[in-house]
Amino acid sequence: MRPAGRSELDSLYFTYPHFDAPAPDAPRTDPAPVVIVGAGPVGMTAALELARHGQRCVLIDAKDTFNDGSRAICIARASYHILDRVGAIAPFLEKSLPWTMGRSFYRGRQVLEFSMPDSPNDKYRPMYNIEQQYIEQYLWDAIAREPLIETRWQTRLEAIEAGAGGAVLTLADPHGRYDLPARWVLAADGARSTVRQMLGLRLRGRNFEGRYVIADVRMQHDYPTIRRALFDPACRPGGTVLIHRQPDDIWRIDYQLRDGESEAEAISEENVRASVTAVLEDIGHSGPWDLEWWSIYSANTLALDDYRHGPVVFIGDSAHIVPIFGVRGLNNGMADAQNIGWKLALVLSGQAGEGLLDSYTPERRGATLDVFANASKSARFMTPPSFGWSLMRDAALSLALHHPWAGELANPRQMAPYTYDQSPITAPDAGGPGGPKPGAMMSDVALGDGFLSDQMGPWFTLLWIGEAPALTHPLLKVVALPAEGTVARAWGAAPGSAWLIRPDLHVAGRWAKAEPAAILAFLDALLERRA
Amino acid sequence: MTDTETLYEALAGHLDTLGQDAAPLFLAKVALAMGHALGDTGRALAILDDCAQDLGAQPDPAQ
Numbered sequence: 001m002r003p004a005g006r007s008e009l010d011s012l013y014f015t016y017p018h019f020d021a022p023a024p025d026a027p028r029t030d031p032a033p034v035v036i037v038g039a040g041p042v043g044m045t046a047a048l049e050l051a052r053h054g055q056r057c058v059l060i061d062a063k064d065t066f067n068d069g070s071r072a073i074c075i076a077r078a079s080y081h082i083l084d085r086v087g088a089i090a091p092f093l094e095k096s097l098p099w100t101m102g103r104s105f106y107r108g109r110q111v112l113e114f115s116m117p118d119s120p121n122d123k124y125r126p127m128y129n130i131e132q133q134y135i136e137q138y139l140w141d142a143i144a145r146e147p148l149i150e151t152r153w154q155t156r157l158e159a160i161e162a163g164a165g166g167a168v169l170t171l172a173d174p175h176g177r178y179d180l181p182a183r184w185v186l187a188a189d190g191a192r193s194t195v196r197q198m199l200g201l202r203l204r205g206r207n208f209e210g211r212y213v214i215a216d217v218r219m220q221h222d223y224p225t226i227r228r229a230l231f232d233p234a235c236r237p238g239g240t241v242l243i244h245r246q247p248d249d250i251w252r253i254d255y256q257l258r259d260g261e262s263e264a265e266a267i268s269e270e271n272v273r274a275s276v277t278a279v280l281e282d283i284g285h286s287g288p289w290d291l292e293w294w295s296i297y298s299a300n301t302l303a304l305d306d307y308r309h310g311p312v313v314f315i316g317d318s319a320h321i322v323p324i325f326g327v328r329g330l331n332n333g334m335a336d337a338q339n340i341g342w343k344l345a346l347v348l349s350g351q352a353g354e355g356l357l358d359s360y361t362p363e364r365r366g367a368t369l370d371v372f373a374n375a376s377k378s379a380r381f382m383t384p385p386s387f388g389w390s391l392m393r394d395a396a397l398s399l400a401l402h403h404p405w406a407g408e409l410a411n412p413r414q415m416a417p418y419t420y421d422q423s424p425i426t427a428p429d430a431g432g433p434g435g436p437k438p439g440a441m442m443s444d445v446a447l448g449d450g451f452l453s454d455q456m457g458p459w460f461t462l463l464w465i466g467e468a469p470a471l472t473h474p475l476l477k478v479v480a481l482p483a484e485g486t487v488a489r490a491w492g493a494a495p496g497s498a499w500l501i502r503p504d505l506h507v508a509g510r511w512a513k514a515e516p517a518a519i520l521a522f523l524d525a526l527l528e529r530r531a
Numbered sequence: 532m533t534d535t536e537t538l539y540e541a542l543a544g545h546l547d548t549l550g551q552d553a554a555p556l557f558l559a560k561v562a563l564a565m566g567h568a569l570g571d572t573g574r575a576l577a578i579l580d581d582c583a584q585d586l587g588a589q590p591d592p593a594q
C-alpha cells in the first residue's frame with residue numbers, strides 16, 4: 001500500500017517500466033521447449049539459467065511491469081553466486097549494501113551482537129540489501145540482452161492441460177486467447193499460483209502466530225547496514241521490531257501487531273505513520289521521513305509435497321512459502337530456479353536422462369524443510385505463540401543482558417546453505433580428502449587473481465590437487481590445482497584428491513585417491529539416470 | 532554438596548522480594564541458568580520432567 005494520493009507504482013525512488021503485450025501479428029502458438037509462467041525474480045532467474053546453457057524458453061507474465069513494493073530485500077551470498085553464474089551480477093554489486101552482522105536489543109539494551117561467517121576467501125559477503133524492484137530490473141536487463149528468452153508481458157495463463165509428454169497452456173493477452181504447447185512448464189507464478197490451483201495441488205504446513213506490518217520509509221539516518229532487532233521496545237511493549245537499511249536512503253521497518261489488534265486498523269495510513277513515528281523515536285531518529293510503501297504479513301511454513309507433476313515443475317513461492325525472518329523466501333526460490341535450470345537444460349539437449357529431474361524435489365524440498373526448521377525457531381523467538389514460549393523467550397532475553405550464552409538463543413542463524421547430502425545424485429562420502437563435503441556448496445578460496453569459483457566450467461568441474469590425469473568428458477572442465485597450493489592448504493588436501501563440482505557449485509562427490517575412470521563412471525551414472 | 536536449605540531460603544527470599552507478577556519470569560531464568568551451569572542436557576531434562584509431576588495437569592493416559 002502507498003500513502004493517499006499515490007498509486008501502487010508511484011514510488012519515491014523507483015520508476016516502474018511499462019511493458020507492451022506481444023504485437024497483434026506476433027507468432028504465438030509455435031510449440032515451446034519450456035514455458036515459464038511468471039516473470040517474478042524466480043521465473044527470470046530460471047530463464048537466465050536455461051539460456052546460459054543454450055536452451056530456449058518462453059517467459060510469460062500477466063502484468064505489464066514489475067512487482068509493486070520492495071518486498072524481499074535481503075539477498076544471501078549463495079544467491080549472488082547464482083547471479084554471477086547467469087551473468088547478471090554487476091549492477092547488483094554496484095547498487096546493493098553488503099552486511100555481515102546484527103544486533104539485538106531487549107527493552108533498549110543490547111543483548112546480542114552476531115556475525116555471519118565471512119572471510120577474505122569469500123568472493124561475496126554473507127548478505128546484501130537491495131529492494132526487490134532493483135532485483136527484478138537487473139534480472140530483466142540481463143533477459144533483454146538474451147535472444148534465447150522470449151518474454152510475453154500482459155499474458156495470463158488461464159488454463160493448463162498436463163500430460164505425460166508435455167502440456168498445453170491456454171494464454172490470454174489483450175489481442176486474444178490462444179493455446180501454446182510446451183514440453184516443460186516451470187510454474188513460477190508466486191504464492192497464489194494459478195498453475196498449482198489448476199492442477200488441484202495444495203500447499204501443506206502451518207501458520208504461525210504473529211502478524212507484522214512491513215513499512216519502507218525514506219530518511220537520512222546514520223546507522224550501519226546491519227540487522228537490528230528490538231525485543232519488547234518502548235515503542236511496542238511486548239512486541240518485536242526489525243530494522244534494515246536499503247539503498248537510496250530507504251529503511252525497512254517490520255513491527256509486530258499486538259494480539260487482538262485489528263489488521264484493518266493497523267494498516268490504515270494514519271496508524272502506520274503513528275507506529276513508524278514511535279519506532280523512529282525509539283532509535284533516536286528525529287529528522288524528517290517519508291512513507292514509501294507498506295504491507296502486512298504473517299509467518300507460514302507451507303510447501304507442496306512434490307515439486308514436480310509430470311511436465312510441470314514448481315519453483316519459488318508457488319512451491320513454498322517461508323517466514324521472512326529467515327530471509328529465505330526469495331533466496332530459496334532462486335536456488336530452485338538454478339537447480340531445475342541446469343538439470344532441465346541437460347535433459348532438453350539430450351545429455352542427461354529425465355531421471356536427473358527426480359533429484360529436484362528431494363534437493364529443493366529438503367532445502368525448504370531445513371528453512372522451515374530454522375525459520376520456525378526464529379518465528380517462535382520473534383513472536384512467541386503461547387504463554388510458555390513467551391515466558392522462556394523473555395527469560396532468555398533477560399539473562400542475555402549479562403550472559404552472552406543466553407543471547408545466542410536470539411541469533412537468527414540466517415546463513416547456513418543447505419547440503420544435498422541425501423540427494424540421489426550425491427556420491428556417498430567415503431571419508432573424503434577434506435574440503436567441502438559431498439552435497440555441500442563449494443567453499444570459495446581466494447587465489448592470486450580472483451577466486452576458485454571463477455574457475456568453474458559451465459557444467460561440471462573437476463578440481464584435482466596435483467597434476468591432473470588426461471581425462472575428457474563433454475560436460476567436464478578439469479582444473480588442476482598445485483599440491484601445496486592455496487586450495488590444497490585451505491582444504492588440507494593431499495595430491496590426488498578430487499572434487500566434482502556441479503553447475504550450481506554444490507559438490508557432487510569427493511575422493512581422496514581419485515580414480516579418473518571411477519569419477520567418469522559416477523558422472524555418467526548421474527547423467528544417464530532413467531526415469 | 533549443595534546446601535539445599537540455603538538455596539530454599541534464598542529462593543523464598545527472592546520470590547517475596549520480587550512478588551507474584553515477576554515470579555514466573557524469575558523462576559524461568561533460574562531454571563535456564565541452572566540448567567546451563569549443570570552442563571548436562573540429559574540430566575537437566577530429567578529434572579524438568581521430575582519437577583513437572585504432581586502439579587495438576589494430569590499426564591495423558593494414552594501416552
Ligand SMILES: Cc1cc2nc3c(=O)[nH]c(=O)nc-3n(C[C@H](O)[C@H](O)[C@H](O)COP(=O)(O)OP(=O)(O)OC[C@H]3O[C@@H](n4cnc5c(N)ncnc54)[C@H](O)[C@@H]3O)c2cc1C
Nearest residue numbers: 038040041042062071072156157189190194316317329330
Ligand atoms: C507484500 C509482500 C512482502 C514480502 N516481503 C518479503 C520480505 O520482506 N522478505 C522476503 O524474503 N520475502 C518477502 N516477500 C516474498 C518475496 O517477495 C517472494 O519470495 C518472491 O517475490 C518470490 O518470487 P517468485 O518469482 O517466486 O514469485 P512472485 O514474485 O510472486 O512472482 C510471480 C509472478 O507470476 C505472475 N503470475 C501469477 N499468476 C499468473 C498467471 N496466471 N499468468 C501469468 N502470470 C502470472 C505474477 O504477475 C508475478 O509477476 C514478500 C512478498 C509479498 C507479497
